[in-house]
Each structure stands twice: as C-alpha cells, then as structure tokens.
Amino acid sequence: MKVKIFGAGSIGNHLANASRRLDWQVDVVDIDPAALKRMREEIYPARYGAWDEAIGQHVAGDAPVGGYDLIMIGTPPDHHVGLAREAIAENPAALLIEKPLSTPDLEGLAELHAEAEAAGVVAFTGYDHVVGEASSLMTDALAAGAFGTLETLDVEFREHWGGIFAAHPWLDGPTDTYLGFWKRGGGASGEHSHAANLWQHFAHAAGHGGVVEVQARLDYVTDGGADYDRLCLLNLTTQTGFCGRVVQDVVTKPPRKWARAQGSDSGGEWRCGFEPGKDAYAPDGGEATVVTKTRPDDFIRELRHIEDALASKTGSASPISLERGLDTMLVVAAAHRSQAQGRTVRIDRSAGYSMAALD
Numbered sequence: 001m002k003v004k005i006f007g008a009g010s011i012g013n014h015l016a017n018a019s020r021r022l023d024w025q026v027d028v029v030d031i032d033p034a035a036l037k038r039m040r041e042e043i044y045p046a047r048y049g050a051w052d053e054a055i056g057q058h059v060a061g062d063a064p065v066g067g068y069d070l071i072m073i074g075t076p077p078d079h080h081v082g083l084a085r086e087a088i089a090e091n092p093a094a095l096l097i098e099k100p101l102s103t104p105d106l107e108g109l110a111e112l113h114a115e116a117e118a119a120g121v122v123a124f125t126g127y128d129h130v131v132g133e134a135s136s137l138m139t140d141a142l143a144a145g146a147f148g149t150l151e152t153l154d155v156e157f158r159e160h161w162g163g164i165f166a167a168h169p170w171l172d173g174p175t176d177t178y179l180g181f182w183k184r185g186g187g188a189s190g191e192h193s194h195a196a197n198l199w200q201h202f203a204h205a206a207g208h209g210g211v212v213e214v215q216a217r218l219d220y221v222t223d224g225g226a227d228y229d230r231l232c233l234l235n236l237t238t239q240t241g242f243c244g245r246v247v248q249d250v251v252t253k254p255p256r257k258w259a260r261a262q263g264s265d266s267g268g269e270w271r272c273g274f275e276p277g278k279d280a281y282a283p284d285g286g287e288a289t290v291v292t293k294t295r296p297d298d299f300i301r302e303l304r305h306i307e308d309a310l311a312s313k314t315g316s317a318s319p320i321s322l323e324r325g326l327d328t329m330l331v332v333a334a335a336h337r338s339q340a341q342g343r344t345v346r347i348d349r350s351a352g353y354s355m356a357a358l359d
Contacts, residue, residue, distance in 0.1 A: 001307065002067065004029060004092075006083050007074035008039040008057070010168055011098050011126075015072050016055055017048050018299035022307070027056040029063040038170060048296070065090055070306065072096040076178040077185030081108035084123075088115050094310055098126040099197070100190040101325040103183060104333045109326060109353040116322060122315035125325025127197040128302040129272065133291045134279035135198065138261065138270045139319075141283060142205040147263025150206045153244035155259040157195035158252035164191070173224075180226035182336070187228035189218065189332050192248035197328040198259060199236060199246050201319050206261075209239035210327055215344040216335035234335055239349070326353045334358050 001024040005015050008030035016039075019026045030036050036057045045051050058064065071087040073080050077100050084097050085108065095116065102109055116123045129135055141147065161179060165171055174180025179191055200211060219231040234246040257272035268283040282288035302320070309315040316323070330353065334345040337358055351357035 001025070001069045003027070003070045003072060004063070004068045004087075005072045005074055006030070006060075006087075007098075008032075008035040009074065010043070011074035013039055013043045013047060014296060014299045015074055015096075015303075016052075017044070017296055018303050020052050020054065021296070021300050022303060024303075026054070027058060027064060027068075029058045029060050031060040033059055068092045070094045070096065072098075074098045077101070077190065078103050078178060080185075081112050085112055085115055088112075088119050088121050091119060092121060094306060094315065095121050095123040095322075096126060096306060097123065097322070097325065099325065099328075100185045100193045100332060101125050101322075101329050103185045104189070104329075104336050105183070106329060106333050106354050109329060113322065113326060113353055122310060123322035124306055124309075124315070124318060124320045125322060125328075126302070127194055127201075127320055127325065127328070128298050129194050129198055130201040130319040130324075131302055131305045132272075132279060132298065133293070133301070134272070134281045134289065135201075135259075135270050137281040137289055138259065138268055139202065139205045141268055141281075142202055142261060143207075145206075145263075146283065147261055147267050148265030150208070150242065150261060150263050152262045153199060153202055153206075153242075153260070154246075155195045155199040155202070155244075156247040157192040157257050158247060158249045159192065159255035159257065160253040161191065161250040162253070163255070174226045174228060175224055180228050182220070182228045187230070187232070188248040188250045189229050189232040189335055191250065192232070193328055193332055195246045195248045195257075196234060196236075196331050197324065199234075199244060200324065200327055200331070202259065202261060203236075203238050203242060203244070204319075206242075207240070208242040210347075210349055211236045211331050212239055212347050212349060213237035213344055214331055214334035214338055214347065216338035218335065218339040232335060234331070236331065329353070330357060 178184040179186040215235040217233040218229040232248040237243045259270040266284040279291045338345045346359040
C-alpha cells in the first residue's frame with residue numbers, strides 16, 4: 001500500500017509507524033515545517049526508537065498528489081472535512097479520517113458523504129476501539145444473543161486529559177489546541193466520543209439499529225479563553241426503543257474506560273487499559289480474556305482491518321465505516337442541542353448528515 005498522512009502530530013506519528021510496521025510506503029504532509037521537524041527529531045524517535053528514513057515528509061502545497069491507495073487525515077477535527085474532500089478528489093481506494101469526524105455543526109458532512117460515494121472511495125473513521133480484540137469479543141457475544149434479551153447498555157470513557165497533554169509535551173494546555181474548544185471538536189463530547197461510538201456499535205451488534213433520540217447534560221467550562229465541556233452525559237434511544245447510557249469526561253483519574261451489557265440471562269463487561277497495556281472482556285460467571293497490547297498495536301490492528309476490508313470489498317459494512325462515524329457526529333451534535341434547549345432531541349435518520357436531521 002502507498003499511503004499519505006495529513007498531520008505530523010501525535011496521531012500522524014501513530015499512523016505512520018503502523019503503516020511502516022505493515023511495510024507500506026508512507027508520505028506525511030503538514031502545513032508547519034516545524035511540526036515535520038518535531039516528528040522526525042523528537043516524537044517518532046522517542047516513541048518507536050529511531051526515525052524511519054523511509055518516511056517521506058512534505059510541506060502542504062508541495063506534497064505529491066494522486067497515486068495513493070489510502071489517504072489518512074490526522075489533523076485537528078476542524079480541518080478534517082475540508083482535507084477529506086480534497087483527498088477524495090485524488091481518487092484513492094480508501095480514506096481514513098481520525099475521530100471526531102468533524103465539528104459539532106456538521107458543516108460539510110453531507111457533501112463529504114455524497115462525494116465519497118460518487119467517487120467510489122471507501123471511507124473509514126478512526127474509532128479504533130470498536131475493532132480492538134477485547135471489544136470484538138463483546139461484540140460477538142452481543143451478536144450471538146449470549147446474554148439473552150439485551151436490557152441495558154452502559155459505556156464510559158472517563159479520563160483526565162492530563163495524560164493527553166503528557167503525550168503532547170509541545171502543548172501547554174487546552175487553549176493551545178482544539179481540545180479546549182467544543183465548537184472545534186474538543187472537550188469531552190468530541191475527544192472522548194469513542195464512548196458514544198462504542199455504544200452505537202454494541203447496540204447495532206445486538207440488533208437495535210441506530211440512535212434516534214438523545215437526552216444530554218453537558219457541563220461547560222469557560223476559563224482562560226477555553227470553552228469546552230468537561231462532562232458529557234448521554235441517554236440514548238435506538239430505532240427499536242432500546243435505551244442506555246454514555247458518560248464521557250476529561251476529569252477522572254485514574255481513567256475508567258468501561259462498558260457493560262446487561263441481558264435478561266446474564267451480562268458482560270469490557271475494560272480498556274485497566275492495567276497499563278491491558279484490555280479485557282469478561283462474561284458474567286466466565287473467565288476474563290485479557291489482551292496485552294501497546295498503543296501502537298491499536299493503530300496496526302486498525303490499518304490491518306482496513307486492508308482486509310478493502311481486499312474483501314466489505315468496507316461499507318465495517319464498524320469503522322464513514323457512515324458509523326457520521327452517526328456518531330449526529331449524536332454529538334444532538335447532545336449540544338439537547339443541553340442548549342433542555343429537551344430530548346430526535347434524529348431523523350432519513351434526513352441525511354446535517355443539522356436538518358435534528359428535531
């Protein structure tokens with residue numbers, strides 16, 4: 001595979017390393033020459049041992065155009081849609097856009113979806129937890145009806161974002177990045193939208209379809225120029241009337257990334273990073289399966305999933321398909337509207353991927 005990655009920050013480094021581990025040809029593009037230098041001299045060597053001279057680096061505007069199998073967008077979310085639409089024009093076989101897919105105003109998402117379909121570009125969103133080894137075991141159990149009739153589902157991603165800034169030492173705090181601004185795709189609702197996405201994924205696996213109602217409570221913080229939600233509580237209802245709960249925050253330490261499915265007969269739990277480098281899935285009364293991995297392993301598994309989906313032509317059915325990412329953005333947008341208006345917001349799934357879908 002020949003791949004191009006937009007963004008030389010943390011995600012861009014992970015995607016570049018994962019691609020090289022798969023022996024793919026890699027070019028990285030960034031608007032800032034200093035970011036490319038930091039990638040080459042600091043981030044990549046510190047994380048992976050040494051800089052890989054096989055990785056091409058290009059300043060935006062001077063980068064190669066066309067001829068790529070996969071283009072990946074690893075920039076801040078307020079640049080995702082514009083870059084993705086430009087990437088589609090290059091006609092790659094596939095496109096991967098990091099999460100969250102966009103800003104909560106959903107600007108340009110309908111056009112992005114239509115253009116990808118028209119061009120035949122198979123697009124994915126970077127919610128890599130749903131294709132993780134431990135979460136896949138819980139997915140299989142839900143799909144098989146192993147717990148009986150599913151009665152409720154809870155997913156939490158509670159994590160103080162001090163860990164994020166520790167992994168990004170070039171940032172001094174929330175105001176130095178999109179993370180401190182919910183309208184740019186940051187805050188708990190955007191940065192930890194893995195939880196909403198994972199809830200939707202598990203609900204789909206159990207046969208309950210997509211989310212059609214969102215009741216939310218968000219706790220906004222305006223401090224030092226930042227404007228973000230530190231807590232995002234979601235009550236979600238699907239097309240079948242099934243309901244459950246999502247919690248996302250940027251204040252909890254130690255972190256808790258957890259899901260529980262409760263059925264009429266039994267239940268099961270997924271835990272992410274319950275110990276450093278360990279995920280687990282445990283059915284009630286059964287033996288827990290512990291998965292030992294590193295953070296780079298998450299991205300390698302994600303890219304292998306994309307490679308397999310392209311080879312088998314099953315990309316549209318992938319749990320990290322563009323459509324699943326779009327569904328998550330509808331939930332995020334509905335959450336902010338629910339908080340602003342103090343009511344439950346309905347999602348009209350026939351109205352496309354724009355604010356017009358929210359009632």
